[in-house]
Amino acid sequence: MAKAKSAFVCTECGAEYRKWQGQCSSCQEWNTLSEVHLASARPGGGAAPGRSGYAGDLSREVIDLGNVDLSEVPRMSSTFAEFDRVLGGGLVPGSAVLLGGNPGAGKSTLLLQTACKLAQQRRILYVTGEESLSQVAMRAHRLQLPTNGLKMLAETSVETILGVAEREKPEILVIDSIQTMHLEDIASAPGGVAQVRESAAALTRFAKKTNTVLLLVGHVTKDGSLAGPKVLEHMIDASLLLEGGADSRFRTLRGQKNRFGAVNELGVFAMLEQGLKEVKNPSAIFLSRQEQQAPGSLVMVVWEGTRPILVEVQALVDESALGNPRRVAVGVDQNRLAMLLAVLNRHGGLFTGDQDVFLNVVGGVKVLETSADLAVLLAVVSSLQNRALPKELVVFGEVGLSGEIRPVPSGQERIAEAAKHGFLRAIVPRANAPKQAPKGMEVIAVDKLSDALDAL
Incomplete structure (x- = not known):
């Protein structure tokens, strides 16, 4: 042997x-x-060679790229507009989607709500490897979901799942979760590198072959990244991460990889007693501000995917009792905060080297773009001077190392979103300033950090 x-x-x-x-x-x-x-x-020294010594089906034909059919692939709605937004417009037949998140974030709840609603008009097979069928039924009853029509299977063997799927021919196949699946031929425990990789490969091949939508639930590691080998993320078509702390009832769904849409889209949900409910106007929930404006608080406009979102940034600057002052940032990059403080010292004339600086983005939002630079610096200046900024002020712009204010993408749409929510003044990069400001709004265009400080 x-x-x-x-x-x-x-x-x-x-x-x-x-x-x-x-x-x-x-x-x-x-x-x-x-x-x-x-x-x-294979015993016998390899595969039987074809022409030139290579094995394989030599009758397959190649096709010119210009002759490929460009007809639009029909998408299926998930019944959640926010879910469809992150997916790029809906579920694509034959695609594999991996949904990850911390325990209790709502991964199984979101997919169960989607499956129960779609089962009224489509064939869906929901496979649970972590819960019993009675547990899933109890959760569906608690969430007041329609349960008729949804096909359920409690199984962890991939061979059995594929056999049932061949018989039932579902349009959507849900696997909860991929870490509990196993193949009989792989000599390792479920959740191991080999089992996760080969199980995902077998399920993905079935989805591509039968034009079935494959939805996989994935666990995350302690640092928030998807568990399992990196090759798992290369096999699938879309990788989504459902984020949300245990102390917050809001959940954000962010795309990390998407072959059928933008990867920086953001969907916002609220966790209620009836399950997840989509938030159609995220700016409204992130702008629940107090009547009395406090120093260090400022509203900025960030761009998530195809829409602007208004969020509040708060800064606290206090004298440090330590030899090495602290720099703590929640929601923004801590290294970028240190860089912006150096720019403020060099080009703004305000020294914070002996001060502790704490920064927080309200609502648990993670800002990944540089348009928050100017708002962060002005919030720090407000706290340092102990002077509150006007409540109707909104700010965005990138700050360079030489103190210049650089433009950001979609500046016109950001200003329009701020005007829609009742803001009366905006400090923006000069290249983003519109030729005609929205009615009732004053737009202040700045070129340098010193101009922005003077405008305050």
């Missing part, structure tokens, strides 16, 4: 090694190599 071969695969980056070693040479992470048993070669 041929000896079974094995390799050691890094769970972080997917690099393979012949022998175990403590550190992965590719991503420099420690203790991330796991043994994977490889399929043994």
Whole structure:
């Protein structure tokens, strides 16, 4: 008998090694190599060669790229407008979507609500590997969801699931979760690198072959990234992350990878007793401000996917009792905060080297773009001077290392969104200033940080 071969695969980056070693040479992470048993070669010295010594179906034809059919693939609505927005317009037949999130974020709740509503008009198979059928039924009853028509299966064997799916022929196949699935031929426990990779590959092949929408639930690690090998994220078509703290009733759905839409789209949901409910106007929930304006508070306009969102940033500057002042940022990059404070010292003439600086974006929003630079600096200046900024003021703009205020994308739409919510003044980069400001709104265009400070 041929000896079974094995390799050691890094769970972080997917690099393979012949022998175990403590550190992965590719991503420099420690203790991330796991043994994977490889399929043994076919007895007899390999595949039968075709022409030029290669095996395979030589009758397959190639096609010119210009002759490929460009007809629009019909999408299926998930019954949630926010879910469809993050997906790029809806569910695409034959696609594989991975939904991750922390325990209790609402992954299973979101997919159960979607499946129950779609089951009234489409064929859906919901496979649960973590809960019993009675547990799922109790949750559906508590959420007051229509349960008739939804096909359920409690199973963890991928071979059995594929056999049932071949018989039922569902349009949508939900797997909760991929870490509990296993193949009989793989000699490792469910949740391991080999099991997750091969199970996902088998399910994805079935989805592509039968034009079925595959929805996978995935666990996350302690740092918030999707668990399992990185090759898992390469197999699928869309990777979505459902975020939300245990102390907040709002959940944000963000796309990390999407072959059928933008990757920076953001969907907002509210967790209620009846399950997840979509928030159609996120700016309204992030702008629940007090009547009395406090120093260090300012509203900025960030761009998420295809829409602007108004969020509040708060800064607190206080004298430090330590030799090394603290720089704490929640919702923005802490390294960027340190860089902006250096720009404020050099080009704004305000020294914060002996001050503790704390920054927070209200509502748990994570700002990933540079349009928040100017708002962050003006909030810091407001707290440093202990002077409140006008409540009707909104700010956005990127700050360069030489103190210049750089333009940001979609500046006109940001100003229009602020005007729609009743803001009367806006400090923006000069290149983003409109030729004609919205009615009742004053737009102040600035070129340098010193101009923005003078405008206050």
